[in-house]
Amino acid sequence: MTASQVIFCQATESFPGQGFGDGFLKILETAVAELGCGKSSEAQNPWALKIPLNAPGQSNAVLPQWINAARTGLKKGGQNPGPMFDTLSITTAGLDTAEGLLERASQLDLQEFFVVGDDPENQPGDPLSLSEECAFPSVTLSSVAAAAGGLMLLNSVRPHPHLGMSGALFSLGSGILDRQSKLLLHRDIRPTVDTPLCAGCGSCLATCIFDAITIRAGRAFIDHQLCTGCGECMTACHLAGISPEDASRIPRFQKQVAEAAFAVASQSRAAQSGSLLYANFLTPVPRQAAGGFGRDRQQPDVKGVLVAADPLALDQATWDILVKGNVHGLRQWSGFLQEPGALMERADALGLGSRQYDLQLRA
Ligand code: SF4
């Protein structure tokens, strides 16, 4: 397998919410133009940009000016950028309604081009087939992602309780799917409470919109009939008192995300025209996004954005930077025990991309 090109636009200035300078935006714009150039866009079906809005109250990892730089870059690369979208979350982060997403977009002054990717009012895309190894036969793209002539996925790299890191593969294999497909993917990943570690503080209970958690005799209890496996309570527990019920299911979950990502990257409308691009933003992780071990969390020294047309190479490069930049161990970055090993191995085996990459530094 030949190495895929990954462009790393490293930020040399202090980091926003406070803002990158014009120099960085220019570098990002050029990288997107370079990688977007020559893609066979469909003029009638513009590119859609998936953007992570994040929850109200959290720092917005991907700022409007970065999104604008990506849009300008696409234009300079001869592409036709259309709507920006985010999708409904199965988590408890407060963006689980179309109204919540629209309000957040408005707060960020993004409403002009923003649409809800899987608005329940819209029809989702056609089913995309998965291999026979999967527990279910197909997944469905959100309506906006399904209709797009090209797709650019902008990801803020965050700790993820089941993957270690959420990046391009997770966005492709879960983030841009419709809500039902996301729930299907997560259904076997249910956490459980380690009662000796639980102090009964109730933080997890407050994050669970599915009412799956109760406090009994001073300890949290998860009702697995109600739990969707979103993992949000694991992030909320500062005592690391919640972990996967069955750790052996984690690799299966990761493989299914890889399968779904491969289906999107090979069967979607954007894939048919070869018009897919990805950007992973390495930013400081807000305290709210830290896992249970996050109290002494170390931020990586390196910050910026990595851009590629290969989601596997992009995530591998991102992961390698995180590993290299955390002398205290990744657990102090993510707060979770998991690493995205099975995700990347399965993506590699499916031919979704290359784990070899040629990292080009622009700073
Ligand atoms: S957040 Fe952790 S310590 Fe608090 S009730 Fe939930 S499991 Fe227990």
Ligand code: SF4
């Ligand atoms: S109990 Fe289940 S549904 Fe509720 S936050 Fe935790 S993982 Fe999500």
